[in-house]
Amino acid sequence: MAGKPKLHYFNARGRMESIRWLLAAAGVEFEEQFLASPEDLEKLRNEDGSLMFQQVPMVEIDGMKLAQTRAILNYIAAKYNLYGKDIKERALIDMYSEGMADLNEMILHLPLCPPDQKDAKMTQIREKTTNRYFPAFEKVLKSHGQHYLVGNRLSRADIHLVELIYYIEEIDPSLMANFPLLKALKTRISNLPPVKKFLQPGSQRKPPIDAKALEEARKIFKF
Amino acid sequence: TVSAFQFEEQFLASPEDLEKLRNEDGSLMFQQVPMVEIDGMKLAQTRAILNYIAAKYNLYGKDIKERALIDMYSEGMADLNEMIMHLPLCPPHEKDAKMTQIREKTTNRYFPAFEKVLKSHGQHYLVGNRLSRADIHLVELIYYIEEIDPSLMANFLLLKALKTRISNLPPVKKFLQPGSQRKPPVDAKALEEARKIVN
Numbered sequence: 001m002a003g004k005p006k007l008h009y010f011n012a013r014g015r016m017e018s019i020r021w022l023l024a025a026a027g028v029e030f031e032e033q034f035l036a037s038p039e040d041l042e043k044l045r046n047e048d049g050s051l052m053f054q055q056v057p058m059v060e061i062d063g064m065k066l067a068q069t070r071a072i073l074n075y076i077a078a079k080y081n082l083y084g085k086d087i088k089e090r091a092l093i094d095m096y097s098e099g100m101a102d103l104n105e106m107i108l109h110l111p112l113c114p115p116d117q118k119d120a121k122m123t124q125i126r127e128k129t130t131n132r133y134f135p136a137f138e139k140v141l142k143s144h145g146q147h148y149l150v151g152n153r154l155s156r157a158d159i160h161l162v163e164l165i166y167y168i169e170e171i172d173p174s175l176m177a178n179f180p181l182l183k184a185l186k187t188r189i190s191n192l193p194p195v196k197k198f199l200q201p202g203s204q205r206k207p208p209i210d211a212k213a214l215e216e217a218r219k220i221f222k223f
Numbered sequence: 224t225v226s227a228f229q230f231e232e233q234f235l236a237s238p239e240d241l242e243k244l245r246n247e248d249g250s251l252m253f254q255q256v257p258m259v260e261i262d263g264m265k266l267a268q269t270r271a272i273l274n275y276i277a278a279k280y281n282l283y284g285k286d287i288k289e290r291a292l293i294d295m296y297s298e299g300m301a302d303l304n305e306m307i308m309h310l311p312l313c314p315p316h317e318k319d320a321k322m323t324q325i326r327e328k329t330t331n332r333y334f335p336a337f338e339k340v341l342k343s344h345g346q347h348y349l350v351g352n353r354l355s356r357a358d359i360h361l362v363e364l365i366y367y368i369e370e371i372d373p374s375l376m377a378n379f380l381l382l383k384a385l386k387t388r389i390s391n392l393p394p395v396k397k398f399l400q401p402g403s404q405r406k407p408p409v410d411a412k413a414l415e416e417a418r419k420i421v422n
Binding site for chain 2 (some may be wrong): 064068070072079088094096097098099136154
């Protein structure tokens, strides 16, 4: 049996955080190799076969060096039975997860916004959360009254959504006001032992990016 | 086996068409298209739709490890395709830079990666020695790159061979013929229409 998965990224949330959440929720221990300088990224790029498109995230898992966030998430979800019981459940999980990814992308880009665009970006996030994405997920939970989004059991969709709710609450807790079922989901999922552990201080969960970490990332990734 | 799947299309031709669909309860989960009605579902989100079709028609590998490779390759292709998709939407003063980026990424990042995969195993398909969605997505992408600049294909012999092989599969051959549901590059008129519909 292969060793623990090894995550290659810089020491921040970025595009790796949803992978950390999913592994943690699946109860899978993982190691992390942080890129701390442009030289670290160059070194990884020069390792033949390590970074297929010279990009991170990259996760070493089960003998593979997997790049591309969705490829990594899909593999972990399927391996740990968090991807539904058949292709129709997977279709729903994918549809919901992709909607979450669209909202998450806006949140991801917020720190990178030039100051004169920040207000507009924030307004867009609030508007889309309140009028598009969270009503859609609240409606799913309301429609079947079950404890999980799909198939009456835990899937990646629940994990991704709870992660997103934590980010929205960091931005503005009042945005959750009209979504009682989402709040209940968040509580339930947060109480699952592996998730509870991940939510505690000292876990591998990363804090919001601060100005210093952002500067470091700009240097490493040259953006 | 390759399946010759027939599909219908309902075109949105005006902002009112999109509004109508948005107002149909349960039709557009996030009020967006693409949306595909398939097997009793109204599926939105491009990747959800593609994943379902690939799995249903056995174009998604034989196990989760093959699927991981297919996903990794397909996501790289999607990144390049995203740049190409945005090209018509570029303001004129940004077009050259965008074009340069596409050329650079095709030549130095994406196509070398896929050429290397084919070279590494010498097989006729990207993954698992049989046709998968990765081959289809890549050949589609090659057609777009050739529309932009055929000389970009010069150093990618195995990719060119893949394109020929896949293009000769009967259902693909049919799709490549005039009169099929394959769409041409967007022209200025269609782009204006799209801007109005999607705002």
